[in-house]
Amino acid sequence: xxxxxxxxxxxxAYGKIEAVKGVSFTVEQGEVTTLIGTNGAGKTTTLxxxxxxxxPTSGKxxxxxxxxxxxxxxxxxxxxxxxxxxxxxxFPRMTIEENLLLGAFLRRDAAGIAEDVERACTLFPILAxxxxxxxxxxxxxxxxxxxxxxxxxxxxxxxxxxxxxxGLSPLMMQKIMATIVELRAAGTTILLVEQNxxxxxxxxxxxxxxxxxxxxxxxxxxxxxxxxSVRRQYLGED
Amino acid sequence: MHELPQNLANGLMxxxxxxxxxxxxxxxxGIVQLINFAHGEIFMIGGFGALTAYAALPHGTSLWxxxxxxxxxxxxxxxLTATAAERFAYRPLRTAPRLAPLITAIGLSIxxxxxxxAFYPNAKKALSFPQFAGDPIGLGSFHLQRNxxxxxxxxPLCMLVLAAFVRLTRTGRAMQATAQDPDxxxxxxxxxxxxxxxAFALGAGFAAVAAVAHGLRxxxxxxxxxxLAGLKAFTAAVLGGIGNIYGAMxxxxxxxxxxxxxxAYVQDVPGMHQLGGGAWANVWAFVLLIVVLLVRPQGLLGxxxxxxx
Ligand SMILES: Nc1ncnc2c1ncn2[C@@H]1O[C@H](COP(=O)(O)OP(=O)(O)OP(=O)(O)O)[C@@H](O)[C@H]1O
Ligand SMILES: [Mg+2]
Numbered sequence: 001x002x003x004x005x006x007x008x009x010x011x012x013a014y015g016k017i018e019a020v021k022g023v024s025f026t027v028e029q030g031e032v033t034t035l036i037g038t039n040g041a042g043k044t045t046t047l048x049x050x051x052x053x054x055x056p057t058s059g060k061x062x063x064x065x066x067x068x069x070x071x072x073x074x075x076x077x078x079x080x081x082x083x084x085x086x087x088x089x090x091f092p093r094m095t096i097e098e099n100l101l102l103g104a105f106l107r108r109d110a111a112g113i114a115e116d117v118e119r120a121c122t123l124f125p126i127l128a129x130x131x132x133x134x135x136x137x138x139x140x141x142x143x144x145x146x147x148x149x150x151x152x153x154x155x156x157x158x159x160x161x162x163x164x165x166x167g168l169s170p171l172m173m174q175k176i177m178a179t180i181v182e183l184r185a186a187g188t189t190i191l192l193v194e195q196n197x198x199x200x201x202x203x204x205x206x207x208x209x210x211x212x213x214x215x216x217x218x219x220x221x222x223x224x225x226x227x228x229s230v231r232r233q234y235l236g237e238d
Numbered sequence: 239m240h241e242l243p244q245n246l247a248n249g250l251m252x253x254x255x256x257x258x259x260x261x262x263x264x265x266x267x268g269i270v271q272l273i274n275f276a277h278g279e280i281f282m283i284g285g286f287g288a289l290t291a292y293a294a295l296p297h298g299t300s301l302w303x304x305x306x307x308x309x310x311x312x313x314x315x316x317x318l319t320a321t322a323a324e325r326f327a328y329r330p331l332r333t334a335p336r337l338a339p340l341i342t343a344i345g346l347s348i349x350x351x352x353x354x355x356a357f358y359p360n361a362k363k364a365l366s367f368p369q370f371a372g373d374p375i376g377l378g379s380f381h382l383q384r385n386x387x388x389x390x391x392x393x394p395l396c397m398l399v400l401a402a403f404v405r406l407t408r409t410g411r412a413m414q415a416t417a418q419d420p421d422x423x424x425x426x427x428x429x430x431x432x433x434x435x436x437a438f439a440l441g442a443g444f445a446a447v448a449a450v451a452h453g454l455r456x457x458x459x460x461x462x463x464x465x466l467a468g469l470k471a472f473t474a475a476v477l478g479g480i481g482n483i484y485g486a487m488x489x490x491x492x493x494x495x496x497x498x499x500x501x502a503y504v505q506d507v508p509g510m511h512q513l514g515g516g517a518w519a520n521v522w523a524f525v526l527l528i529v530v531l532l533v534r535p536q537g538l539l540g541x542x543x544x545x546x547x
Pocket of ligand 1: 014017019037038039040041042043044045046086195
């Protein structure tokens with residue numbers, strides 16, 4: 001049984017500056033896999049490369065056993081990968097409902113789409129209340145929920161979340177983390193990027209630590225949560 | 239001031255034409271943040287396409303029958319030019335610094351003029367364009383030129399079709415998404431390269447309709463006609479709020495009326511008698527552009543730049 005996603009020796013550069021320097025990791029079906037790392041470690045660059053927004057200089061990306069590193073960005077979502085980008089990037093001048101529908105842009109099954117809009121609204125009731133409101137008027141946390149809901153609208157086999165807790169109040173953050181647990185329980189495979197190591201590691205099956213473009217440590221979420229160097233560097237303990 | 243209704247009507251007609259051309263500037267800018275300075279020439283080429291189609295029809299075909307064929311000819315010529323420009327001139331520069339495509343656009347504008355000048359038969363001077371014969375239609379306190387009726391029908395119809403397209407079709411929604419956030423649009427599965435082509439093509443089609451209106455109105459087309467019309471339409475797009483399609487039409491109308499009224503009345507203002515009349519007609523657009531850039535740079539219907547990101 002091969003992994004859902006296999007990344008092998010991935011290298012990505014911005015011009016002459018290499019941001020990802022030979023990264024390998026796997027995401028197993030049904031699990032939550034987390035990449036943690038300090039600012040500028042290359043986590044976002046990695047996710048944007050998986051989505052086809054950036055091209056690797058070398059390395060392999062296999063999704064369900066198929067190479068996807070040469071697939072154009074707009075074809076990636078059709079393969080079953082959805083990406084909720086860092087900074088949320090909701091469409092501010094569209095309504096919440098229109099944002100959700102754009103998440104289902106490639107789908108043609110009207111009934112299924114309507115059902116999934118309801119599902120997103122059940123998962124995040126605030127979206128139901130504000131349905132016809134411009135998305136730009138939502139608070140940061142609400143926008144994050146919308147971005148997650150929108151990513152789910154393509155019924156992805158792999159959901160990639162880039163710093164869903166960024167800039168959120170502790171309460172909002174708890175809500176987002178609880179949702180990730182809920183999604184996992186429902187069978188969604190998740191690749192999570194987080195700076196909030198404590199929260200992320202405690203709900204991860206597998207985790208990788210990224211430092212300046214390389215993976216420096218890996219293990220189960222629990223392993224890393226108890227690792228000396230992780231505790232020192234990411235959990236603020238001396 | 240008894241000619242006021244007439245001057246207003248003239249201004250509105252001019253404005254409808256500027257607005258139609260301005261849509262091309264604003265749609266392309268809204269999606270790729272490029273001022274396509276060759277858009278004036280895409281408009282001009284639409285006029286020549288329409289004339290070519292007319293010339294291909296049997297001699298003596300009534301203009302009523304010829305008009306649809308001319309529109310199709312103009313639209314084909316403009317759309318082909320615009321999509322070729324996008325594919326071969328602008329797309330390779332998509333990730334280049336902003337100045338590169340801008341300079342390319344200016345170069346392309348000059349090149350297209352010269353190509354028509356050099357290769358279109360007899361285009362070194364203005365070519366006559368068919369017109370509807372007959373007296374102006376009297377409407378109480380003012381009258382309408384027969385040839386302007388085309389504009390009066392075509393411009394609102396184009397706006398209606400565009401509004402419906404953007405709001406109701408899948409491609410229209412993809413276009414809005416691409417304008418707001420191109421990378422995220424790709425993550426939704428939107429082929430943004432295709433959307434950019436659609437924006438260029440739609441703008442070119444509208445410019446071709448405007449060119450037919452221009453030909454009917456003035457009875458001629460010439461290789462340089464895209465220059466002033468293009469600059470004024472660009473002014474209209476900025477005035478309305480660049481990136482906003484309704485703003486483009488509104489900006490066109492405001493500009494047309496302002497130009498018409500200033501041409502008629504500025505000379506009556508004490509001390510300004512030397513500024514009036516036809517000789518100054520083409521100045522007012524740029525006066526307005528400067529005022530807008532100083533007072534309300536985001537335009538009438540534009541959002542502040544901070545809201546657009
Ligand atoms: N568009 C860009 N052009 C040039 N360099 C970039 C660009 N985006 C990111 N970088 C650089 O690439 C490196 C990796 O950045 P990246 O955004 O992937 O890090 P990250 O791990 O997501 O960081 P953060 O936790 O702050 O989001 C950094 O050194 C960054 O400065
Ligand atoms: Mg990041």
